[in-house]
Amino acid sequence: MKTARPLWLVAFTLALALAGAPGGSSPVVAAVSIAGSSTTTVVYSATVHGQPENVQLSGLIQVSRVVVRDPDFGRPPTVIVTIDFSGVTGQGQKTRTKYVAGGNQVLTRPLVSPDVIDVVFPFYPSGTPGTVGARSALASLTLTYDTTSGTPTGATAASTADTSLAAE
Numbered sequence: 001m002k003t004a005r006p007l008w009l010v011a012f013t014l015a016l017a018l019a020g021a022p023g024g025s026s027p028v029v030a031a032v033s034i035a036g037s038s039t040t041t042v043v044y045s046a047t048v049h050g051q052p053e054n055v056q057l058s059g060l061i062q063v064s065r066v067v068v069r070d071p072d073f074g075r076p077p078t079v080i081v082t083i084d085f086s087g088v089t090g091q092g093q094k095t096r097t098k099y100v101a102g103g104n105q106v107l108t109r110p111l112v113s114p115d116v117i118d119v120v121f122p123f124y125p126s127g128t129p130g131t132v133g134a135r136s137a138l139a140s141l142t143l144t145y146d147t148t149s150g151t152p153t154g155a156t157a158a159s160t161a162d163t164s165l166a167a168e
Helices: 007-019
Strands: 033-048 055-069 078-092 098-101 104-110 115-125 135-146 151-157
Touching: 033 078, 033 135, 033 151, 055 098, 055 135, 055 151, 078 115, 078 135, 104 115
Parallel strands: none
Antiparallel strands: 033 055, 055 078, 078 098, 078 104, 098 115, 115 135, 135 151
């Protein structure tokens, strides 16, 4: 389907772009530079204590990192970290109920090495509608970088953790 745009709208938009910001100053355009990126799979294992039962969680967490530099304004580099918990599953220790984890988290962090991140994520009984019976678990990740080049060099999760968070 073709949409016709009035000529005055096109001319007005072009005039705004050429005029810049109010007061006649030119618009500010910031450039960023992508220094390094990687996707890493981290092994996770933890026991969550609480009601209605303790749950043993294990699986793989996928961690993606993009290091971003600011060449125009000289701000310190940052890292955009995306953490995917969909590879983590669990089993109730009393009832043997199957549990699944969910949710992605996107964080903006300073480029430091090591960077320790404690992230809370939801898990819930498999097959329940929505997130009925959802509880929280904790993942403690350690991410390392070559801070000179901005290259991610490693990622680990605590091999076991007692994440005694209250049941939701």
